[in-house]
Amino acid sequence: MIRTLFLCLALLQISPTTKMQPVIDNERVKVWDVTGADPQPLDTVVVSMNGNVSWSPKGSTPKLDGRSAVINLKDHAVAPLENKSGYPLGFPRPGAKKLLENDRVIIWDYTWIPDVPTPMHFHDKDVVAVFLEDGDLKSTTPDGKSSVTEYKAPTIKFNARDRTHAETLVKGKQRAIITELK
Numbered sequence: 001m002i003r004t005l006f007l008c009l010a011l012l013q014i015s016p017t018t019k020m021q022p023v024i025d026n027e028r029v030k031v032w033d034v035t036g037a038d039p040q041p042l043d044t045v046v047v048s049m050n051g052n053v054s055w056s057p058k059g060s061t062p063k064l065d066g067r068s069a070v071i072n073l074k075d076h077a078v079a080p081l082e083n084k085s086g087y088p089l090g091f092p093r094p095g096a097k098k099l100l101e102n103d104r105v106i107i108w109d110y111t112w113i114p115d116v117p118t119p120m121h122f123h124d125k126d127v128v129a130v131f132l133e134d135g136d137l138k139s140t141t142p143d144g145k146s147s148v149t150e151y152k153a154p155t156i157k158f159n160a161r162d163r164t165h166a167e168t169l170v171k172g173k174q175r176a177i178i179t180e181l182k
Helices: 002-014
Strands: 029-034 043-048 053-056 068-073 097-101 105-111 121-123 127-131 135-140 146-151 155-159 163-172 175-181
Touching: 029 155, 043 105, 043 175, 053 097, 053 105, 068 127
Parallel strands: none
Antiparallel strands: 029 068, 043 053, 043 068, 097 105, 105 175, 121 163, 127 155, 127 175, 135 146, 135 163
């Protein structure tokens, strides 16, 4: 009887009892934090937690490099906003490396330098940022207001377009893979 009880408990622990939930789910993207992947119903960007990036077209199975953010791109494209801010676009920017560009996304690798603010810039596109380090970023708007956000690896964040700010690494280290949505 006790053996049967232990067997039942073991089977309950092995069988999935809850459905995996996305980290982000909005009109533009559905983002998963995973270690394995099935064929994807949408065009997909994969960002591994070691900074590797890959593209998988609809219907294919993405290749994962360990724990990864799987970004499913929904068919809800929006045109970039016209930049009326007077500031340069968020990307390209000094120190940013373009990793991939196609008709759906532009993907950047960026590492912040402690106490060195980025130039004030305008984001004309929505972005998904995968933060790969532990570090705090201060965001400052053109009117001088600022806020500090703590990021622990791996934080995955969706940022809506139409933002103007500068960023400064104020604690720790920080690197992110930033996917701009076209």
